[in-house]
């Protein structure tokens with residue numbers, strides 16, 4: 001045994017060249033997470049500029065053209081370039097460790113995925129200095145996105161960037177799915193997979209179903225813009241609505257691509273911090289599969305206002321409401337896991353509980369939007385902006401923070417500070433509700449989304465001011481997290497292998513794990529292999 005921890009001697013750790021050529025899943029995971037954090041910061045800055053512009057009526061901080069670019073790039077960033085890499089990064093790092101594998105199935109392909117994703121993001125951002133960022137919204141509807149209305153290169157950078165980024169994401173999904181299906185430790189049957197791994201598996205299939213639709217649509221839009229095509233051009237017999245169908249066939253599953261992994265993280269945190277196995281494991285896993293299938297059957301709920309026929313309206317309204325069932329199953333199971341448990345209210349658990357509460361709000365407003373008459377009143381208003389941020393910030397991001405506090409010690413060997421963690425949680429919780437709750441009221445009062453300013457006599461000023469104040473509270477909250485990470489990396493408490501008294505395989509190896517992940521693997525005879533080793537008398541039979 002050498003005195004120097006093995007990870008210090010890693011090839012990548014020492015040099016930039018090492019990071020460029022690494023094919024280790026943990027290091028690629030770290031690269032992905034780094035990319036996600038950087039883009040999340042950019043998307044956050046864009047949102048702060050928008051919120052500053054909207055703080056008071058008749059503001060002139062940015063002009064309408066810039067505002068269009070800001071909401072477009074913010075949407076693209078958050079939906080595709082920031083949070084997907086964050087989640088894929090966690091999956092990359094954790095899945096092999098949680099299934100007792102030395103790496104992913106195709107390590108070199110894994111590096112390719114990451115670099116394609118990053119290059120795609122850079123191409124999108126390059127548009128800022130190459131003649132103007134895209135400005136047709138994150139879903140880039142034609143004819144607005146056609147050359148006649150968006151003559152600058154912004155939408156072309158959007159197309160090229162997302163195509164390259166999407167190729168990376170698709171390859172990454174294949175890699176994760178094959179890894180989970182073929183590389184599990186002996187005894188780790190599918191029915192014993194940790195739930196984060198389950199949800200990563202479902203997410204991988206969602207990516208494989210959804211992203212190719214986006215790629216195909218992007219190619220068609222590119223043909224329209226650059227090669228004289230007319231796919232979406234109504235003046236030449238094209239169909240603008242075709243884009244909407246193709247885009248939302250991707251776009252709705254994308255929401256679950258962002259939400260399911262976060263649900264998976266919460267499904268790991270809640271049982272450990274309740275000192276109990278998850279309640280209804282099979283239902284939690286099966287409901288993920290159900291959500292996966294259903295998510296491909298709801299896309300036109302984004303299109304109720306375009307004039308669908310009665311059958312389509314009814315169909316997409318009903319399927320959208322059906323999704324509430326498997327989602328409700330999960331909420332029920334998490335809550336039932338907590339009931340009667342020995343709850344340790346540490347930071348990961350705080351974020352997990354916050355996730356449930358906020359996701360319920362976002363889910364309920366989602367169901368309200370599936371009610372077609374209500375949707376027709378509120379579509380393209382701030383009600384929708386409020387809804388989607390409860391799902392994606394209140395849901396996904398709080399889930400990611402739960403996972404970040406939970407697994408940071410495994411990845412770095414250091415614990416994050418609980419005191420700063422609590423500050424981070426409560427400022428995030430207060431900030432997000434201040435920012436996003438009043439949006440529902442403004443939306444119902446008629447404030448349209450994507451408006452760059454508003455008149456004083458609308459009366460929308462005060463709530464907008466509250467929202468902007470909330471957004472800056474959120475910014476402070478993110479700064480507290482950054483401080484926490486930096487301080488812990490410098491001198492946080494040493495974590496040890498298993499700081500949370502956890503259940504699953506990743507906690508049996510050192511923190512951080514050695515290059516080969518495991519020196520010895522415990523026998524897997526249940527869903528909680530580490531728990532069984534610690535408490536042989538309480539071994540469960542599943």
Ligand code: HEM
Pocket residue numbers: 044047048050051071072074075076078079083136137138139258385388389392393396397435448449450451471474
């Ligand atoms: C950091 C806190 C955030 C703030 C303060 C914020 C704020 C905003 C604002 C002001 C808009 C523009 C509304 C409009 O003019 O229509 C917007 C749009 C949007 N945001 Fe955020 N946001 C945040 C985080 C997120 C996250 C985490 C996601 C997704 C993971 C997200 C996804 C979106 C999307 C998809 C749009 C719509 C863009 C479009 O209309 O094309 N946001 N956000």
Ligand SMILES: [Cu+2]
Pocket residue numbers: 251252255298299301302
């Ligand atoms: Cu949807």
